[in-house]
Amino acid sequence: MVLPFTLTRLSPIQRSASRREQRPARAILFAIRSPLCFSSLMIDPFTENDHSCMRAALEEANHAAMRDEVPIGAIITNDKGEIVARTGNKTRELSDPCAHAEILAIRSACESINSQRIPNYTLYVTLEPCAMCAAAISFARISRVIFGASDQKGGGILHGGKFYTQPTCHHKPSVQHGLMADESGEILKNFFKKKR
């Protein structure tokens, strides 16, 4: 049935009411399209436990600096969110180029449950893992990785070989980054500034 034109056409008052009703929908659409407008609506993607674990990782990074090691700290939590491993870089102390914080934490967590795989575990690290550590995280079947600062020069997740995007990667953990990135970067900057 075709309605008479007069029934379907809105009066000026009706039209303005109709526009008002549409405003919230348009505002949401605009906010989604525009990240700048969205910032006020942004929700912290990290949990309280994520924050406290990254704080512990930062403590480990500071301890590493005191040992004159590159200040990077790593934490591993189990499926209940409990810390099962925490350490910092020890490449100098152990005369081992592979003794990055992530590798040492993975070894410790695997030993604690006598298993070569730790699925449902989360690894927190202050700096973007290098290619070696990104691969070790994958081999250990860790489900979630959270890192602080990005590493353009040595990172292997967002940078370099981007290990988790490679067809040779058989387990890709979920990755979040940027948690306490400023603090993580600051520790490294201060460490290398003193070295100059």
Ligand SMILES: [Zn+2]
């Ligand atoms: Zn590494």
